[in-house]
Amino acid sequence: MTPVLQVEDLKKHYPVKSGFLRRTTGTVFAVDGVSFSIAPGETLGLVGESGCGKSTVARTVMRLVEPTSGRIVVEGTDIAGLSKAALRPFRREMQMVFQDPFSSLNPRMSAGDIVREPLLVHNVASGREADERVAALFAQVGLRPGQMGNFPHQFSGGQRQRISIARALALNPRLIVADEPVSALDVSIQAQVINLLMDLQRDQGLAYLFIAHDLAVVEHISHKVAVMYLGRIVEYADKTSLYRRPQHPYTEALLSAVPVPDPKLKRRKRLLEGDVPSPMRPPPGCAFHTRCPYAEARCKVEAPVLRELAPGHVAACHLR
Ligand code: SF4
Helix, strand or coil, rough: CCCCEEEEEEEEEEEEECCCCCCCEEEEEEEEEEEEECCCEEEEECCCCCCCCHHHHHHHHHHCCCCCCEEEECCCCCCCCCCCHHHHHHHHHEEEECCHHHHHHCCCCCHHHHHHHHHHHHHCCHHHHHHHHHHHHHHHHHCCHHHCCCCCCHHCHHHHHHHHHHHCCCCCEEEEEEEEECCCHHHHHHHHHHHHHHHHHHHCCCEEEEECCHHHHCCCCCEEEEEEEEEEEHHHHHEHHHHHHCHHHHHHHHCCCCCCCCCCCCCCCCCCCCCCCCCCCCCCCCCCCCCCCCCHHHHHCCCCCEEEEEEEEEEECCCC
16 A cells, blocks of 8 residues: 655754854754655654654654655655645645644634635635535534634633644645644543544544654554654554564663553563753764663664564664
């Protein structure tokens, strides 16, 4: 099956400029060679701590920031270098939902107008037809069409995220890139929004790139999970394999922080210490060696490559 999205060796490097002449004095390696693919109707969870580059992956895939290099293949076409005009039809295929629905929704527009806007911009519908489509989208995401005239501040956080989802659905996309879509919500509301996304996937065959900073949030919704550290994927597997048999010490550490439902089922305690190093000066060798409890001399000089350790399960660690 042709993937909805295929990302190959994606890089996003930012030059650091300083001094009176604004000379380039360094480089931030925000994303440094990331590859993955998402099939129709599939969810890839992309996880990692703040600053690991996962939001930059999302924004680069959406071409909200320009990639330094690499391929972003949507429906068989590499969109990485397309002009804005050539990109336009692909924008309909891919929509984004942001973390903070309050700042991503225009406070001066009614909820109905927010959801209607993409229909007008892309000349998909107008007038009565657009009104009917917006009302249907409201119902689809669990909002009352009678709320279309209300403004964002009149909704709760969970309802505002539902408005964002309705807007993202307006153009019938095949892929939604959701960047920490539930992180700003209460835990009980998080589950409701995740269930809504799963229902929409089941009904419409949507694919998701679902970004979160902890593995607990992506466990329910993902089919595959990729774990990022300092701009690179360090482990990638189907959900069951990754949660049952994590191979990378970083994944193991992230999992140790995930609460387990049965208190008798203790997870190995190996909590993560220290902060993520600066992506301007990633440690040599294995970038995780400064925090890894298993690090050996080799890890400080030789970067491990991603290797397939079981069918479909890859990890980058010298000890595996
Ligand atoms: Fe730890 Fe070495 Fe494996 Fe890196 S390569 S994760 S430092 S054991």
